Amino acid sequence: MTINTLAKGGSVFIILIVAMQDPDMGMKMRNQRLLITVIPMVKGVEFLLWFLTEALHVVLRPDETPYPIYLAKKNIRKQGERWNMKGYSLLHKRINHTWDFVVMQAREQLRASKQRRKADRIVLECQEQAYWLINRPPRGKNIYNLDPRCTTALNVYDSLLCVHLCFRPFCLQIETSKRALGRNRVKSSICLESFTKYSEQYQNHDPIMQGCLPSNPWISDDTAHWTMNSEMVPVPTRLRVERWSFSFMELLNDVMGRKEFMTYLEKEFSAENLCFWQACEDIRHGESSKIIEKVEEVYKNFLAPGAARWVNIDSKTMDKTLEGIKHPHRFVMDDAQMHIYFLMKKDSYPRYLKSELYKNMLAKAIVPQETKKSVFPFMRRQRHASPSPAQAASQTPPEGGRAKGAGQAGTNSAVQQN
Amino acid sequence: MRPKYMRSPLIPEMATQEVQLNETLAHLKTESETLKSKLEEERAKLHDVELHQVAEKVEGLGQFVMKTRRTLKGHGNKVLCMDWCKDKRRIVSSSQDGKVIVWDAFTTNKEHAVTMPCTWVMACAYAPSGCAVACGGLDNKCSVYPLSLDKNENLAAKKKSVAMHTNYLSACSFTNSDMQILTSSGDGTCALWDVESGQLLQSFHGHAADVLCLDLAPSETGNTFVSGGCDKKANVWDMRSGQCIQSFETHESDINSVRYYPSGDAFASGSDDATCRLYDLRADREVAIYSKESIIFGVSSVDFSLSGRLLFGGYNDYTINVWDVLKGTRVSILFGHENRVSTLRVSPDGTAFCTGSWDHTLRVRAICSLI
Numbered sequence: 001m002t003i004n005t006l007a008k009g010g011s012v013f014i015i016l017i018v019a020m021q022d023p024d025m026g027m028k029m030r031n032q033r034l035l036i037t038v039i040p041m042v043k044g045v046e047f048l049l050w051f052l053t054e055a056l057h058v059v060l061r062p063d064e065t066p067y068p069i070y071l072a073k074k075n076i077r078k079q080g081e082r083w084n085m086k087g088y089s090l091l092h093k094r095i096n097h098t099w100d101f102v103v104m105q106a107r108e109q110l111r112a113s114k115q116r117r118k119a120d121r122i123v124l125e126c127q128e129q130a131y132w133l134i135n136r137p138p139r140g141k142n143i144y145n146l147d148p149r150c151t152t153a154l155n156v157y158d159s160l161l162c163v164h165l166c167f168r169p170f171c172l173q174i175e176t177s178k179r180a181l182g183r184n185r186v187k188s189s190i191c192l193e194s195f196t197k198y199s200e201q202y203q204n205h206d207p208i209m210q211g212c213l214p215s216n217p218w219i220s221d222d223t224a225h226w227t228m229n230s231e232m233v234p235v236p237t238r239l240r241v242e243r244w245s246f247s248f249m250e251l252l253n254d255v256m257g258r259k260e261f262m263t264y265l266e267k268e269f270s271a272e273n274l275c276f277w278q279a280c281e282d283i284r285h286g287e288s289s290k291i292i293e294k295v296e297e298v299y300k301n302f303l304a305p306g307a308a309r310w311v312n313i314d315s316k317t318m319d320k321t322l323e324g325i326k327h328p329h330r331f332v333m334d335d336a337q338m339h340i341y342f343l344m345k346k347d348s349y350p351r352y353l354k355s356e357l358y359k360n361m362l363a364k365a366i367v368p369q370e371t372k373k374s375v376f377p378f379m380r381r382q383r384h385a386s387p388s389p390a391q392a393a394s395q396t397p398p399e400g401g402r403a404k405g406a407g408q409a410g411t412n413s414a415v416q417q418n
Numbered sequence: 419m420r421p422k423y424m425r426s427p428l429i430p431e432m433a434t435q436e437v438q439l440n441e442t443l444a445h446l447k448t449e450s451e452t453l454k455s456k457l458e459e460e461r462a463k464l465h466d467v468e469l470h471q472v473a474e475k476v477e478g479l480g481q482f483v484m485k486t487r488r489t490l491k492g493h494g495n496k497v498l499c500m501d502w503c504k505d506k507r508r509i510v511s512s513s514q515d516g517k518v519i520v521w522d523a524f525t526t527n528k529e530h531a532v533t534m535p536c537t538w539v540m541a542c543a544y545a546p547s548g549c550a551v552a553c554g555g556l557d558n559k560c561s562v563y564p565l566s567l568d569k570n571e572n573l574a575a576k577k578k579s580v581a582m583h584t585n586y587l588s589a590c591s592f593t594n595s596d597m598q599i600l601t602s603s604g605d606g607t608c609a610l611w612d613v614e615s616g617q618l619l620q621s622f623h624g625h626a627a628d629v630l631c632l633d634l635a636p637s638e639t640g641n642t643f644v645s646g647g648c649d650k651k652a653n654v655w656d657m658r659s660g661q662c663i664q665s666f667e668t669h670e671s672d673i674n675s676v677r678y679y680p681s682g683d684a685f686a687s688g689s690d691d692a693t694c695r696l697y698d699l700r701a702d703r704e705v706a707i708y709s710k711e712s713i714i715f716g717v718s719s720v721d722f723s724l725s726g727r728l729l730f731g732g733y734n735d736y737t738i739n740v741w742d743v744l745k746g747t748r749v750s751i752l753f754g755h756e757n758r759v760s761t762l763r764v765s766p767d768g769t770a771f772c773t774g775s776w777d778h779t780l781r782v783r784a785i786c787s788l789i
Contacts, residue, residue, distance in 0.1 A: 170446040170449075170450050172624050173450045173624075174450050174453060176661075176662045177453035178453060179663070180663075180664060180702070181453070183702060185461065185464050185701060186701055187464045188466050189467045189472065191683070191684075191698045191705070192469050192473075192698070192701075195683075195726070195744060196472060196473060198681050199476070199744060201725075202680070202725035205724060206723055207724065207767065207768045207769040207770075208723045208724070208728060208764075208769075208771075209479075209728070216769050216770070217769060218487040218524075218784035223524070226506060249636075281594075284594075285593065285594045285595035285597060285598065286595065286597055288612045288615055288617065289614060289615070330619075334658075341638070383524055383525045384525075385525050385527065386505070386507065386522070386524075388508070388529060388565070389503065389504070389547060390548060390549045390564075390567055
């Protein structure tokens with residue numbers, strides 16, 4: 001590659017792009033779907049590999065400006081770094097017979113470049129340096145004996161590139177498959193049976209299947225259904241209380257259910273379990289910046305020996321957790337939290353469902369009357385707006401970023417919207 | 419005169435190295451294929467009954483009529499994504515013209531509108547608290563906008579850039595709180611981000627092509643999610659370790675949408691191959707296919723009704739098909755949109771479902787009568 005070619009600037013890249021698409025020596029081109037169009041695509045990894053192996057003798061076939069001339073120029077200008085000098089002196093020994101020619105060429109080129117503008121000269125120098133950094137002739141059967149570090153580095157880099165990037169998808173796939181093979185699987189009959197059970201259990205609660213009482217707000221334009229089922233009501237609906245008995249998760253997910261359960265636990269003197277669980281949830285889903293202080297709090301209140309609300313965890317989990325607390329992170333409480341969760345699920349929860357507290361709740365719960373369909377179906381009721389959750393939150397500062405539903409108690413002061 | 423060394427191959431050692439690398443690659447490929455077929459064998463061993471056989475004793479569903487109860491007009495271009503607020507009546511939707519609108523779907527009022535700096539906002543999500551929305555698309559980012567009711571306040575000013583990918587953002591979802599966001603992108607990865615600091619908490623690698631959709635598991639431990647991509651695979655991930663726990667590859671084309679069954683034991687997927695499929699996580703296999711010969715257009719989005727008995731699918735032929743999950747039959751077909759249905763979500767309490775379409779509108783439908 002002559003200085004002229006380098007001087008043209010962009011032509012190096014044009015040659016590269018053309019060579020990339022060559023059917024024999026080029027790269028594997030793919031098509032990438034980009035929503036509505038398809039564009040040709042090459043993977044960056046593959047491009048690098050191709051460049052290191054193919055491109056250097058297809059595209060950048062150096063023909064007129066050999067490496068020694070470049071080194072000679074550097075030497076003349078005294079710019080060569082130390083390791084280059086080692087190669088340079090070895091070079092000198094090897095090609096003694098053509099040395100004069102090389103030096104002469106170097107001087108000539110330096111003189112020619114001096115005639116250029118400074119800006120152009122700097123650009124050309126950079127390009128040349130970059131070119132030779134990539135296209136450094138390798139060792140081996142050549143007459144050169146370049147510094148072993150640079151060629152070894154190139155080889156190592158090349159293989160590392162292959163291993164980590166080219167092979168990676170397959171390695172990941174193999175790992176996943178191996179892990180999947182080790183899984184415990186359940187028989188289809190058992191799994192599928194659970195679907196029918198689940199659907200049956202929830203059928204009455206599914207408004208699309210069974211309608212909802214008093215009426216579906218979207219159809220009757222009456223928000224009574226939502227009002228009756230809002231987060232905190234004096235008397236919950238029967239369906240809602242029934243749902244608490246379906247699974248422990250249902251009970252905990254409902255704010256009111258959780259409160260009721262807490263009341264029950266307090267009677268049983270095991271309320272610290274639920275408090276601990278809630279605190280752990282807060283750590284897991286709260287702000288990153290507050291993790292350390294929250295973990296401290298939890299330790300102080302629940303785990304430290306003699307703590308006010310000490311939770312009963314088995315020794316193995318306790319040791320592991322205490323170890324983890326020394327370097328607190330988001331998931332440090334996971335094991336302990338899991339232990340307490342299953343403790344509550346297996347022990348307190350079934351007893352709660354059999355307790356008087358729950359039974360009373362169920363008895364008290366209201367079953368709303370179905371509103372009769374209006375006689376004049378064309379008369380549309382006024383649709384009232386409800387306070388936005390964003391507004392509700394700005395009035396009461398949110399605690400630790402946990403999900404807060406909007407308080408939606410009957411909107412008497414609602415603005416009428418049509 | 420050209421010096422001899424200039425014409426030789428780069429490095430002879432490199433040439434042999436290249437051969438070695440190619441051999442290793444081929445070896446890895448065959449190992450991967452062998453393991454995959456072995457896995458399929460293991461999965462088939464425990465498959466003793468089909469879902470529709472188990473469902474024979476379940477009562478059939480009658481015909482039901484679903485009517486459009488609200489039509490939300492206001493977007494200037496294709497609606498690409500929508501999400502419900504936990505208050506069961508508010509919706510956020512995003513469209514190709516770069517606008518993200520927050521509606522009170524019940525009154526059909528627009529409450530907030532944000533103009534994104536890019537077009538094709540392909541993902542949007544409502545925060546669990548209802549105080550913020552997240553959205554993103556061709557800008558490769560996911561931004562969180564806190565919602566303010568001050569009319570004079572410019573929402574765009576308070577924007578917070580959370581996620582950064584190297585390709586378009588295809589889906590995003592808040593986890594259990596406002597503090598973390600899960601995103602999936604066209605660069606083939608999913609990622610979990612901390613909203614406050616914008617830090618990457620975990621990244622998930624394993625898809626071989628664009629990841630188009632994701633859904634969080636409603637499980638007790640709350641630690642897994644499923645993603646579907648253009649490599650026809652649906653992967654289940656552990657959020658904590660970043661590992662792919664399970665992988666399913668039975669679709670014949672890109673998976674556009676994945677949604678968990680309400681119990682968290684299974685998930686459904688909708689794909690460009692015009693089928694919806696149900697995968698059971700404990701049996702570790704596909705257990706049902708919802709398809710018909712007459713349906714040839716791809717599914718863009720799926721969602722379950724509250725009890726999990728019905729599966730709604732929005733299709734590219736402008737219709738919505740309602741499937742009986744247990745029996746595998748189509749219960750109903752719904753019309754109304756004038757262009758392809760791009761997004762579909764059932765409301766949090768199951769009273770209605772909303773669809774967004776390329777015809778610039780969103781429609782909220784509810785059952786009018788059960789015959």
